[in-house]
Amino acid sequence: MDLTAYIEHTNLSPTLTIRDIDKLVEEAKAHHFLGICVPPFWVKRAKREIGNDPVTLVTVAGFPLGYSMTETKLDEIQRAIDNGADEIDVVWNISSFKTGLPWTKIDLAKCSKLCHDHQKLLKVIIETAYLSDEEIVQACKLCADAGADFVKTSTGFAPSGAQVEHVQLMRSSVPSSIGVKASGGIKTRQQAIAMIEAGASRLGTSSGIAIVSSN
Numbered sequence: 001m002d003l004t005a006y007i008e009h010t011n012l013s014p015t016l017t018i019r020d021i022d023k024l025v026e027e028a029k030a031h032h033f034l035g036i037c038v039p040p041f042w043v044k045r046a047k048r049e050i051g052n053d054p055v056t057l058v059t060v061a062g063f064p065l066g067y068s069m070t071e072t073k074l075d076e077i078q079r080a081i082d083n084g085a086d087e088i089d090v091v092w093n094i095s096s097f098k099t100g101l102p103w104t105k106i107d108l109a110k111c112s113k114l115c116h117d118h119q120k121l122l123k124v125i126i127e128t129a130y131l132s133d134e135e136i137v138q139a140c141k142l143c144a145d146a147g148a149d150f151v152k153t154s155t156g157f158a159p160s161g162a163q164v165e166h167v168q169l170m171r172s173s174v175p176s177s178i179g180v181k182a183s184g185g186i187k188t189r190q191q192a193i194a195m196i197e198a199g200a201s202r203l204g205t206s207s208g209i210a211i212v213s214s215n
Helices: 018-031 040-050 070-082 094-099 103-117 133-145 164-173 189-198 208-213
Strands: 007-010 035-038 056-061 087-091 121-125 150-152 179-183 202-205
Touching: 007 018, 007 179, 007 208, 018 035, 018 040, 018 208, 035 040, 040 056, 040 070, 056 070, 070 087, 070 103, 087 103, 094 103, 094 133, 103 121, 103 133, 121 179, 133 150, 133 164, 150 202, 164 179, 164 189, 189 202, 189 208
Parallel strands: 007 035, 007 202, 035 056, 056 087, 087 121, 121 150, 150 179, 179 202
Antiparallel strands: none
C-alpha cells in the first residue's frame, strides 16, 4: 500500500523553529507526501518554501483546546487563508458541546462557510479522547450538518490520540462525501495501515518518514 498519498507530514511542536519548518517542507517534497501541517505562525514561510510543488498546506485554528471565541477562530482562519493555507483543521468547542449548547453547530457552520467561500477545506478536530462512543457519533453528525469536509480524531495534545475503533465509528457516522482524518500517536506502518483500513482517508503524523520507510 502506498501511504504517501494519505500522509500530512506534521510538526506542531511548541518549540519548533524555522529550520524545522524548512525541513518539513523538504521532506514532504522528497517523499511525495500529500501535505504538511504547520502552526499558523509559519504558514507564510511554508507556503514560500513549497513554491509550485504539489504539497497541500494545512494549518490549525482554535488549537489545541477549542474553546476560543468564534470570532477569534474566524480571524485565525482568514489570516491562515490570506497567508496561503489550503486546509484548516479547527478544534471544535468541546466545552459548548458537553454543555449541550446549539452554538456548537453555529460555530462550526461559520468556520465552514468562511473556508468554503475561499474554496478551502475544513477539518474538524473532535478530540475523541474526551468523548464517549455515543458522543463521537453525535459529534460527527453535528460536524457533517455544519458543513465540515472532514472529521478528525485528535490534536495530539490530549491524553490519547487516534484509536482504530474510533476511526471506524467516525467513518460509519458521516456520509461518504466526508473524510476522516486520524491523527495523534500514529508512529508505525502497521498503525497507519490499520487506520486506513478502519476508514481513515488522511493521516496526520510526525512519523511519516519512518512509516513509509519501513516494511
